[in-house]
Amino acid sequence: MQESTPGMQVEKFYYDNKIVKAFGYATIIFGLVGMLAGLWAAIQIYYPAISLNLPATTFGRLRPLHTNAIIFAFVGNASFAGIYYSLQRLCKARMFSDKLSWVHFWGWQLIIVAAAITLPLGLTNGAEYAELIWPIDIAIALVWIIFGINMFATIIKRREKHLYVAIWFYIATWVTVALLHIVRSIELPYSATGSYSWFAGVQDALVQWWYGHNAVAFFLTTPVLGLMYYFLPKAANRPVYSYRLSIIHFWALIFIYIWAGPHHLLYTALPDWAQSLGVVFSIMLIAPSWGGMLNGLFTLRGAWDKVREDPVLKFMVVAITCYGMATFEGPLLSLKSVNAISHFTDWTIAHVHIGGLGWNGFLAFAILYYMIPKMWDTTLYSKKLATNHFWLGTIGIILYAVPMYWAGFEQSLNWKAFTPEGQLKFDFMETVNNIKGMYVTRSIGGALYLVGAILMTYNLYKTIAKGKFIANEAAEAAPILKDSTKKKEFWHRVIERKPVMMLVLSLIVVAIGGLIEIIPTFLVKSNIPTIASVKPYTPLELQGRDIYVREGCYTCHSQMIRPFRDEVARYGEYSKAGEFVYDHPFQWGSKRTGPDLAREGGKYPDSWHYNHMYDPRSMSPGSIMPQYVWLLDDKIDTSSTPAKIRAMRTLGVPYPKGYDKLANADLMKQAGSIAAGLKNDKIETAPNKEVIALIAYLQRLGKDIKAEPKTPVAETNK
Amino acid sequence: MKFLHYVEKISGVDIYGLASLLIFVVFFTGMLTWVFKTKKKTFSEISRIPLDN
Numbered sequence: 216m217q218e219s220t221p222g223m224q225v226e227k228f229y230y231d232n233k234i235v236k237a238f239g240y241a242t243i244i245f246g247l248v249g250m251l252a253g254l255w256a257a258i259q260i261y262y263p264a265i266s267l268n269l270p271a272t273t274f275g276r277l278r279p280l281h282t283n284a285i286i287f288a289f290v291g292n293a294s295f296a297g298i299y300y301s302l303q304r305l306c307k308a309r310m311f312s313d314k315l316s317w318v319h320f321w322g323w324q325l326i327i328v329a330a331a332i333t334l335p336l337g338l339t340n341g342a343e344y345a346e347l348i349w350p351i352d353i354a355i356a357l358v359w360i361i362f363g364i365n366m367f368a369t370i371i372k373r374r375e376k377h378l379y380v381a382i383w384f385y386i387a388t389w390v391t392v393a394l395l396h397i398v399r400s401i402e403l404p405y406s407a408t409g410s411y412s413w414f415a416g417v418q419d420a421l422v423q424w425w426y427g428h429n430a431v432a433f434f435l436t437t438p439v440l441g442l443m444y445y446f447l448p449k450a451a452n453r454p455v456y457s458y459r460l461s462i463i464h465f466w467a468l469i470f471i472y473i474w475a476g477p478h479h480l481l482y483t484a485l486p487d488w489a490q491s492l493g494v495v496f497s498i499m500l501i502a503p504s505w506g507g508m509l510n511g512l513f514t515l516r517g518a519w520d521k522v523r524e525d526p527v528l529k530f531m532v533v534a535i536t537c538y539g540m541a542t543f544e545g546p547l548l549s550l551k552s553v554n555a556i557s558h559f560t561d562w563t564i565a566h567v568h569i570g571g572l573g574w575n576g577f578l579a580f581a582i583l584y585y586m587i588p589k590m591w592d593t594t595l596y597s598k599k600l601a602t603n604h605f606w607l608g609t610i611g612i613i614l615y616a617v618p619m620y621w622a623g624f625e626q627s628l629n630w631k632a633f634t635p636e637g638q639l640k641f642d643f644m645e646t647v648n649n650i651k652g653m654y655v656t657r658s659i660g661g662a663l664y665l666v667g668a669i670l671m672t673y674n675l676y677k678t679i680a681k682g683k684f685i686a687n688e689a690a691e692a693a694p695i696l697k698d699s700t701k702k703k704e705f706w707h708r709v710i711e712r713k714p715v716m717m718l719v720l721s722l723i724v725v726a727i728g729g730l731i732e733i734i735p736t737f738l739v740k741s742n743i744p745t746i747a748s749v750k751p752y753t754p755l756e757l758q759g760r761d762i763y764v765r766e767g768c769y770t771c772h773s774q775m776i777r778p779f780r781d782e783v784a785r786y787g788e789y790s791k792a793g794e795f796v797y798d799h800p801f802q803w804g805s806k807r808t809g810p811d812l813a814r815e816g817g818k819y820p821d822s823w824h825y826n827h828m829y830d831p832r833s834m835s836p837g838s839i840m841p842q843y844v845w846l847l848d849d850k851i852d853t854s855s856t857p858a859k860i861r862a863m864r865t866l867g868v869p870y871p872k873g874y875d876k877l878a879n880a881d882l883m884k885q886a887g888s889i890a891a892g893l894k895n896d897k898i899e900t901a902p903n904k905e906v907i908a909l910i911a912y913l914q915r916l917g918k919d920i921k922a923e924p925k926t927p928v929a930e931t932n933k
Numbered sequence: 934m935k936f937l938h939y940v941e942k943i944s945g946v947d948i949y950g951l952a953s954l955l956i957f958v959v960f961f962t963g964m965l966t967w968v969f970k971t972k973k974k975t976f977s978e979i980s981r982i983p984l985d986n
Contacts, residue, residue, distance in 0.1 A: 305982060379982040445983050454980035459968050461980075466964055470957065720960075727956070 226374070226694055229687035230303045232590045234316040236684065238296035239583060241324060243672055245292060246579070248331075249284030250665045256281050257658040259841065260808065261651050263831075266841045271335035273841045275767025279346045280334045285571060286344060286434060288327045293579035294438040295323070295362075298385055300586055301445040302369060305379045307692035311368030315361055322358035326351055338408045341764035341800050342423050344430050345399045349410045352400040359396065363389045370714040374692040378714060380461045384441030386714060387469045387721040391433040394725065399426035405862040406855060409761075413866065416795025420480055420803055421489065425729060428476035435570065436538075437469070439578050440507055443535065446582050447514055450527045456513035460506055467503035469721060471496050473728035478549035481558065482777040483790070483803060490551075496728075497549035504542030511535040526601035530581035533609055537573025541566060559773055559807040561650070562623025565616045572612045572664055580604070580671060587675050591682025600674040607667035614660025622653035626807075631781045639784050643810045644837050651839075746793035749919040751868045752912070754856050754878035755885040759912025761859070762905050764802065766843065773804035774813040774916065787814035788920060797868050809840060814917030821889055822896035824910045846906040851886070853879050853903070885911060 256277045259266050266273040303310060310316050329351050333339075339346040347355070366389060370382060399422060402410040412419050448455050455461055477485060477493030512535055515522060522528045544566055548557050557563060588595050595601060629649060632640035641649075752760060763769075776782050778789040790813050795801055819827075826833055829847055831840035857875035864870050870878075883902065889910055890902035900907070 375982060377979045377982065379979060448983045452984065454977065454984060458976040458980040462964070462968050466961070
C-alpha cells in the first residue's frame with residue numbers, strides 16, 4: 216500500500232494551503248461568535264433582562280449555542296486547520312483529494328449553520344453537547360466519514376516512512392469520535408426535527424457521560440495534543456523532549472480516558488460499581504496527562520529565551536500549563552469527597568474554562584499565529600499586538616476562573632450549611648444572591664478574552680494584507696522505497712508504520728473500555744430496579760416535558776437529589792434509579808444555577824408556576840431566572856401527540872395499544888382541569904397554552920414516589 | 934448494587950474480563966518493551982520529522 220519507485224529520484228509536489236486557509240478563517244469567525252454567545256449568556260445570569268424576553272436569545276437556548284459553537288465550530292475548525300496543515304507536511308504528501316477536503320469543509324460549515332439556526336429555535340435533543348437534532352446528527356456522521364477517508368488515503372500515499380506521533384493522535388480522534396457520536400445519536404425520530412433518545416434514565420445518563428466525557432477527551436484533547444506535538448517543535452525549532460514518552464502518553468491516554476465518564480455521575484442513581492470504575496480510571500489519567508504536559512514544557516528547555524520573544528510560544532506555554540492544571544483538577548473532581556462539594560456548582564464551570572479558554576483557545580491562537588504568516592510568506596503584522604492579546608487573554612482567564620472557583624465553594628458551603636437548631640441556614644435564593652458579584656467579575660474576564668481575540672483578528676487581517684498567499688506550496692521528497700532486506704521487526708515498529716492497523720488497534724482499545732462500562736447496564740433488564748408506583752407521563756405531561764427540554768431548563772436545573780443530608784432537607788427524598796425509567800432523554804442536568812426540580816411536583820400551586828413563568832421575580836424576589844412569557848401565549852402542538860406516544864411505545868413505555876389515538880382527548884381533559892384550577896386563583900387562560908403543559912409536567916416531577924407516602928418505598932429487582 | 938451481581942447474569946461473561954485484561958497486559962508490555970528497547974537514534978530521527986519540512 217506504499218508507493219514505491221525504483222531509484223531515489225525526488226518527487227515534486229504541492230501542499231494544499233487553501234483548505235487550511237478556509238478552516239482557519241472559519242475558526243476565527245466562529246470563535247468570535249461562540250465567545251460572544253458565551254458572554255451574552257454570562258451577563259444574563261446576573262441581568263436576566265438582557266435575554267430580551269425572546270425565546271431564541273434566552274439562556275436555556277443560548278447556552279447550548281455557546282457550547283456547540285465553541286466545541287464544534289471554534290475548536291473543531293481549528294483542529295481541522297491544524298490537521299490539514301500538519302498532516303500534509305508530516306506525510307510529505309498533498310491531501311489525497313482536494314474535492315473531499317472541500318466537501319469536508321463545506322459540509323462542516325453547513326452543519327454549524329444548521330446548528331446556529333436550530334438551537335435558537337429550540338430544536339434540541341436535550342443532551343449536553345449532543346443537542347443537535349437527528350438530521351444534523353446524520354450529516355455529522357457523513358462528513359466525519361469523508362474527513363476520515365481523505366485523511367487515511369493521505370496517510371497511505373505518504374512519502375515518509377514513519378507515522379509521527381501527531382498522526383496517531385489524529386487517527387485515535389477520528390475513530391473514537393465516530394464511535395461516540397454514533398452511539399450517542401441512537402434515537403427514534405417522531406418528526407422531521409424531533410426524536411427521543413433510545414435510552415432512558417440511568418442508561419441514558421451513562422451513555423451521555425460516556426459520550427460527554429470522551430467528547431472532551433477525543434474532540435478537545437487528542438486532536439489538540441496532536442497539534443501540540445507538531446506545532447510546538449516547529450515553533451521552538453527543536454524536536455519534542457522525549458519521543459519515547461510521547462508513545463507511552465498516547466497509548467495510556469486513549470486507553471484510560473474512555474473509562475472515566477461515570478465520574479460525572481457520582482452520588483447519583485447510577486450503580487455504585489460504575490461510579491467506582493469512573494473514579495479509579497480518572498485518578499489513573501493524571502499519569503499520561505502530566506506525561507504529555509511535561510513532554511510539552513520540557514521541549515522548551517534551553518529555549519525559554521524564545522518564549523519571551525515569540526507570541527506563538529507564549530500562547531503555547533500557557534495552553535500546555537492550563538492543560539496540566541485542568542487534567543490535575545479533573546481527577547481531583549472525580550474523587551467522591553471532592554465531587555460532593557464541586558458537583559452542580561460553578562466550580563465545574565471554572566474547570567471547563569481552564570480547559571476551554573486556556574488549553575483549547577490558546578493553542579488555537581498559537582497555531583493561527585504560526586500558520587498564517589507562513590502561508591502568506593510574510594511575518595506577523597505586529598508582535599506587540601499579539602503580546603497584548605496574550606496578556607488580555609491570560610488576565611481574562613484568571614478573571615474568569617478565580618471568581619467561578621470562589622462562587623463554586625461559596626455555593627457549596629451555603630447549600631450545605633445548617634443552623635445549630637438543625638435547619639438549613641440559607642434558602643436557595645440567598646445562595647444565589649451571595650455570588651452575584653462573582654458572576655459579574657466572570658463576565659468581565661470573558662469580555663477581556665473576547666477583546667483579545669478581536670485584536671488577534673485585526674492583527675491577522677493586517678498580516679494577510681501585507682503578505683501574498685501561497686495556495687500551493689512546493690515541496691520535494693523521495694518516495695518510500697520497498698525494503699528489499701526483510702529484517703525481522705518488532706511488532707510495534709510495524710504498527711507504527713501501518714495506519715490501518717493503528718486505526719483498528721485504537722478502536723479496540725477504546726471500544727473495550729466503552730463496552731465493559733455500558734454492556735452490563737444494558738443487557739440486563741434487572742439492572743434498573745423498578746418501582747411499582749412509577750407510571751408513564753400523561754400526554755399533557757409528555758408535551759410539557761418536551762417544552763422543558765426545548766427551553767433548555769436542564770442547563771440551570773438538575774433533577775437529581777443526591778443522598779446528602781442538606782439535599783434531602785432542601786429538596787426531599789433522594790432520587791432512585793427506578794424513577795427515571797420512562798425519561799427519554801434523562802434530564803438530571805449538571806449544574807444548579809437554580810434549585811433542583813426532581814421533587815418539584817406539588818411544592819407550589821399551579822398559579823405560582825403560572826406567575827413564575829410570566830415573571831419569576833414576582834414570585835421569588837431576586838430570582839435570576841429569565842421570563843418565559845411566550846409560554847403563556849403559544850399553543851401546545853397537539854398534532855405531534857400521537858406520533859410522540861407511538862415513539863414512546865416503540866421505546867418500551869407501556870402506553871396501552873391504540874392509545875396514540877386517545878391521547879389528545881386525555882391531554883385536553885387534564886389541561887382543562889388545570890385551567891379551571893387557575894381560574895379559581897383568578898388567572899384566566901385557555902387550556903391549550905404551552906404553560907399549562909409545562910405546569911402539568913412540573914407538578915408531576917418526583918410525585919410517583921410521594922404518591923404512596925404510607926408504605927416505605929422499596930426498590931425491587933424484578 | 935454489586936458489579937458482579939449484574940455481570941454474572943450474562944452467559945459466559947467472564948471471558949470478556951479475562952480477554953480484555955490479557956489484551957492490555959500483553960499490549961502494554963509489548964509496547965513498553967519496544968519503547969525501551971528501540972535505539973535512541975531511531976526515536977531522535979522520527980522526532981525530527983516535523984522539523985524536516
